[in-house]
Amino acid sequence: MGGTSRLLLSAAAAVLAGTMPALAAWQPQKPIEFVATAGPGGGTDNLARAVQNIITKYKLTEQPIVVVNKGGGSGAEGYVYGKASAGDPYKVIFGTSNAWQQPLVSKVAFNYTDLTPIAAMAQDEFLLWVKQDAPYKTAGDYLKAAASGEFKMGGAQSKDTDEVLTRMIEKAGHVKLTYIPFKSGAETAVQLAGGHLDSHVNNPSESLGQWRGGTQRPLCVFSPKRLAPGAKVTATEGWGDVPTCVEQGLDIKQYEQPRTVWLPGKVTPEQAAFYVDLMKKVQATPEWKDYIEKTSQVDTFLTGAEFDKFIKEDLEHVKQVAGEQGWLVK
Amino acid sequence: MDNLGELLHGFTIAVTVPHLALMVVGVLLGILVGVLPGLGAPNGVSLLLPLTFGMQPVSAIILLSSMYWGALFGGSVTSILFNIPGEPSSVATTFDGYPMARDGRPTTALATAFGSAAFGALIGVILITFLASWVAQVALAFGPPEYFAVYFLAFASFVGMGGAAPIKTVVALAIGFAIAAIGIDTVSGSVRLTMGIDELVKGVNFVVAVMGLFGIGELLVAVEEEFHARAVSSKIDWREVFRAVGRLPRHSVALLRSAAIGCWMGITPGGPTAASFMSYGIARRFSRRGRYFGTGEVEGIISPETADHAAGTSALLPMLSLGIPGSATAAVMMGGLMIWGLNPGPMLFVDQKDFVWGLIASMYVGNIVAVALVLLTVPVFAALMRIPFVVIAPLIVIICVVGAYSVSNSYLDVVMMLGFGIVGYLFKKLFYPLAPLVLAIVIGDKAEDAFRQSMLMSKGSLGIFFANKLVTCLIVAGIALLLLPLALQLARPWRKPISPTAETTAQEKVII
Numbered sequence: 001m002g003g004t005s006r007l008l009l010s011a012a013a014a015v016l017a018g019t020m021p022a023l024a025a026w027q028p029q030k031p032i033e034f035v036a037t038a039g040p041g042g043g044t045d046n047l048a049r050a051v052q053n054i055i056t057k058y059k060l061t062e063q064p065i066v067v068v069n070k071g072g073g074s075g076a077e078g079y080v081y082g083k084a085s086a087g088d089p090y091k092v093i094f095g096t097s098n099a100w101q102q103p104l105v106s107k108v109a110f111n112y113t114d115l116t117p118i119a120a121m122a123q124d125e126f127l128l129w130v131k132q133d134a135p136y137k138t139a140g141d142y143l144k145a146a147a148s149g150e151f152k153m154g155g156a157q158s159k160d161t162d163e164v165l166t167r168m169i170e171k172a173g174h175v176k177l178t179y180i181p182f183k184s185g186a187e188t189a190v191q192l193a194g195g196h197l198d199s200h201v202n203n204p205s206e207s208l209g210q211w212r213g214g215t216q217r218p219l220c221v222f223s224p225k226r227l228a229p230g231a232k233v234t235a236t237e238g239w240g241d242v243p244t245c246v247e248q249g250l251d252i253k254q255y256e257q258p259r260t261v262w263l264p265g266k267v268t269p270e271q272a273a274f275y276v277d278l279m280k281k282v283q284a285t286p287e288w289k290d291y292i293e294k295t296s297q298v299d300t301f302l303t304g305a306e307f308d309k310f311i312k313e314d315l316e317h318v319k320q321v322a323g324e325q326g327w328l329v330k
Numbered sequence: 331m332d333n334l335g336e337l338l339h340g341f342t343i344a345v346t347v348p349h350l351a352l353m354v355v356g357v358l359l360g361i362l363v364g365v366l367p368g369l370g371a372p373n374g375v376s377l378l379l380p381l382t383f384g385m386q387p388v389s390a391i392i393l394l395s396s397m398y399w400g401a402l403f404g405g406s407v408t409s410i411l412f413n414i415p416g417e418p419s420s421v422a423t424t425f426d427g428y429p430m431a432r433d434g435r436p437t438t439a440l441a442t443a444f445g446s447a448a449f450g451a452l453i454g455v456i457l458i459t460f461l462a463s464w465v466a467q468v469a470l471a472f473g474p475p476e477y478f479a480v481y482f483l484a485f486a487s488f489v490g491m492g493g494a495a496p497i498k499t500v501v502a503l504a505i506g507f508a509i510a511a512i513g514i515d516t517v518s519g520s521v522r523l524t525m526g527i528d529e530l531v532k533g534v535n536f537v538v539a540v541m542g543l544f545g546i547g548e549l550l551v552a553v554e555e556e557f558h559a560r561a562v563s564s565k566i567d568w569r570e571v572f573r574a575v576g577r578l579p580r581h582s583v584a585l586l587r588s589a590a591i592g593c594w595m596g597i598t599p600g601g602p603t604a605a606s607f608m609s610y611g612i613a614r615r616f617s618r619r620g621r622y623f624g625t626g627e628v629e630g631i632i633s634p635e636t637a638d639h640a641a642g643t644s645a646l647l648p649m650l651s652l653g654i655p656g657s658a659t660a661a662v663m664m665g666g667l668m669i670w671g672l673n674p675g676p677m678l679f680v681d682q683k684d685f686v687w688g689l690i691a692s693m694y695v696g697n698i699v700a701v702a703l704v705l706l707t708v709p710v711f712a713a714l715m716r717i718p719f720v721v722i723a724p725l726i727v728i729i730c731v732v733g734a735y736s737v738s739n740s741y742l743d744v745v746m747m748l749g750f751g752i753v754g755y756l757f758k759k760l761f762y763p764l765a766p767l768v769l770a771i772v773i774g775d776k777a778e779d780a781f782r783q784s785m786l787m788s789k790g791s792l793g794i795f796f797a798n799k800l801v802t803c804l805i806v807a808g809i810a811l812l813l814l815p816l817a818l819q820l821a822r823p824w825r826k827p828i829s830p831t832a833e834t835t836a837q838e839k840v841i842i
Binding site for chain 1: 376383469470471472473516517519521532533535665671674677678738739779
C-alpha cells in the first residue's frame with residue numbers, strides 16, 4: 001500500500017530529524033488503547049479485537065494495541081471513560097448507536113458530542129425472528145396473530161435499539177407487544193428457542209447458529225432490499241432468501257445498527273485524521289472482508305459529514321419514538 | 331453408544347504431542363492468572379485470544395480451555411492461603427480453606443481442594459459426553475421464572491442455614507442487593523444509585539468487592555488482633571499431598587452431592603459461583619459435622635470446590651450447543667469461536683464433529699494434566715505460608731490494589747476495594763456474616779432481572795411461579811429450604827436440650 005509506506009517514511013524522517021516537528025501527519029508515540037463498550041465476546045468486542053488483529057498483522061502502526069472492555073452500564077462505562085480522557089489521542093472507543101441513543105433515554109453522564117467521531121465501520125441488520133414451529137409463514141401472518149393476542153417480544157437491553165424497533169413494529173403493524181429485555185441477543189435467542197417468547201429482532205450473527213439448528217427462523221429483514229445472497233445457511237435458504245419486511249406488509253423500510261469508532265473529545269484534527277486513515281486501511285484488507293462475511297454484517301464506511309448526517313437522522317428518529325413512549329429524560 | 335465412538339475419535343485428535351504441549355502451556359498460564367487476583371480466567375483468556383487466530387480451531391480451543399482449567403485451580407490457591415478469592419466461584423472455598431491453612435495445614439487444604447475439584451470436573455465431562463443432547467433440551471426449558479426459581483433456591487439453601495443471627499443475615503443480604511443494584515438497570519434502562527459518581531454507572535465489580543471484603547478486611551482484623559502476626563509453621567510434606575487426596579473417598583457422599591449440584595447449576599445455567607455457594611450451604615445443613623463448618627472442615631472445602639468445577643465444566647455445554655455462555659470465561663471463548671469461523675449453536679455438534687469431540691476429549695486429558703501439575707505445586711504454595719506476616723501483609727495489600735486496578739484500569743475501583751476492606755472489617759467485628767452479602771452482590775441483580783422479566787410476562791401475577799411442574803418444584807424446594815431451620819428450631823424443645831453457652835460460642839465461631 002502506497003499510503004502506508006509514505007506515512008512510514010515521513011515517520012522515519014521525523015524520527016531521524018529528531019527535533020524536527022512532524023509536518024505531514026500525526027503519528028502515535030505510545031501504546032494505543034482500544035476501549036470496547038461491551039463485555040468480552042459481544043459484537044462490539046469482536047469488532048475491536050478483529051481491528052486490533054488486522055492492524056498488528058499488517059503493522060499499520062508501530063505502536064502496540066491493547067483492547068480493554070468497559071461494558072458496564074450497557075456500554076456507558078466506556079463512553080464515560082472516553083469523555084474523561086478528553087484530549088488523549090491514545091484511547092479509541094468502539095461502540096454502536098448507543099453513543100447517541102443512550103443519553104436520550106437514561107441519565108448517563110455523557111453525550112456523543114463529548115467524543116470525536118471517527119467512523120461507522122459496519123452496519124448490523126435486524127430481522128424479525130419466530131420459533132421454528134410457529135404457524136405463521138410471513139410477517140403479515142405474524143401481525144394478524146399478534147393483533148388477537150398479546151405477543152411477547154424479547155430483546156437486548158431496555159429502551160435500546162431492540163425496543164425502539166419493537167415500538168416501531170407496534171405502530172406500523174397496529175399491534176401491541178409486551179417487550180421483555182434481556183442482557184444480550186444470544187440470551188434472547190435461547191429464550192425464543194425454549195418457547196418463552198413469541199419473537200425477537202436479533203442481528204444475523206446473534207441467531208445464525210439457532211437458524212441453522214432449526215430452532216428459529218427469520219420472517220423478514222428490516223432493510224430496503226434483500227441481503228446479499230452469500231452461502232446457504234440452512235439446507236435450502238440463505239440470508240438473500242429472506243424477504244424484506246416491506247414486501248410482507250410491515251412498513252419499516254430500514255433499521256440498522258452501525259458499529260461506531262470514536263476518539264475522546266478535544267483531540268486535534270490531525271490526530272483524528274490518522275485514525276480515519278488507519279480504519280480505512282483496515283477495511284481494505286481481506287481479513288476485514290472475512291470478518292464482515294462471518295458475522296453477516298454489511299460493509300460500510302461513514303466518516304466526516306456523512307457520519308454526522310447519519311447520526312442526526314437517526315437521532316431525530318429515535319427522539320420521535322422515545323418521545324411517543326415517554327422515555328426521554330429531562 | 332455413538333458418543334463413545336466419537337469420543338475415542340476425539341482422543342486421537344487431543345492426544346498428540348503438539349496438543350499435549352499446548353495443554354501444559356495453557357494450564358501453567360492458567361494457574362498463573364488464577365493465582366493473581368483481578369487477572370482471573372476471563373481476562374487471561376482474552377489476552378491469549380489474539381494469539382490463537384492463526385491456529386486450527388481445535389488447537390486454539392484446547393489451549394484456551396486448558397488455561398481455563400488452570401485458572402480454576404489457581405483461583406483456589408489465594409482463597410485458601412490468603413483469604414483472597416481470585417475468582418468469584420472460589421469465595422466459598424475461603425470459608426473453610428483459609429481457617430485450615432491458618433491452622434498449619436495448608437498442604438492438606440490445597441490438596442483436598444485440588445483433588446475434589448478434579449473429581450467435580452471429571453463428573454462434569456462425563457455428563458457432557460453421554461448426555462449432551464438431553465442436557466441441551468433441559469437448558470431450553472428455562473425461561474425467566476425458572477431462572478428466578480434457581481436463584482431463589484441458591485439463596486434459600488444458603489440464607490436459611492443460620493450461623494449468624496437471622497436479622498444480621500437479612501441486613502447483610504439487603505446491603506448486598508443494594509450494591510448489586512448500582513449501575514444501569516437491565517429492565518428499565520435507567521441509572522440507579524450512582525450517588526453522583528459518573529463512573530459508578532458501570533456497577534460494582536465483584537472482584538473489587540471480594541478482594542476488599544476478604545483480603546483487606548481479614549488483614550485489618552489480623553493487624554488488630556496480632557493473632558496472625560507470626561508465620562504459620564507449616565510442615566512441607568510431600569506425603570501429605572497424597573494422603574489428603576487418598577482420604578477423599580471417605581467423603582464420597584459430600585463429593586457426589588456436590589458434583590450433582592454443580593452439574594445441575596452448570597447446565598441450567600446458574601453458573602459456578604451460585605453452585606459453590608449452594609453446595610456449601612447444603613453441606614453445612616446436612617453434614618454431621620455441619621456445626622464445625624467455618625473452622626477448617628474438610629467437607630467445607632470439598633463441597634464448594636467439587637461443585638465449582640462440576641459447574642465450570644458442564645457450563646461449556648450450553649455454550650457449545652445453545653450459544654449461551656455459562657460463565658464469563660465461556661463468553662470470551664464463545665467470542666473466539668465466532669472469530670475462528672465456528673458458530674456456537676445446535677448445529678456445531680453436527681457440522682464440526684472433530685472440533686467438538688476433540689474439545690471434549692481434551693477436557694479429560696487437560697484436567698488430568700492440570701491436576702498433576704497443580705498437585706506438584708502444592709508444597710511450593712504451602713511454603714508461602716511460612717513467610718512472616720510483616721512481609722506477607724504488604725504483599726497482600728499490593729496484590730489487592732493491583733488486582734482491583736487491573737479489573738478495568740480504574741482508580742475508582744482501588745478506592746472502592748479499600749472501602750470494602752473497611753466494610754469487611756466492620757462485618758467481622760460486629761459478627762455480621764459476609765457470605766450472604768457476597769452472594770447478593772453476585773447474583774442479586776440476575777435474580778432481580780429474572781423476577782421482573784417474569785412479572786412483565788405475567789402482567790404482575792405471581793402465578794407464573796407455579797405455572798408448570800419445573801418451576802413449581804424449584805420454588806417449593808426453595809421455600810422448604812428456607813423454612814427448614816425454622817421447623818428444626820420448633821422441633822428442638824422435644825429434643826435433648828443443648829447448653830445455651832456452648833451454642834453461642836459455637837455460633838460466634840462459625841460466623842464467616
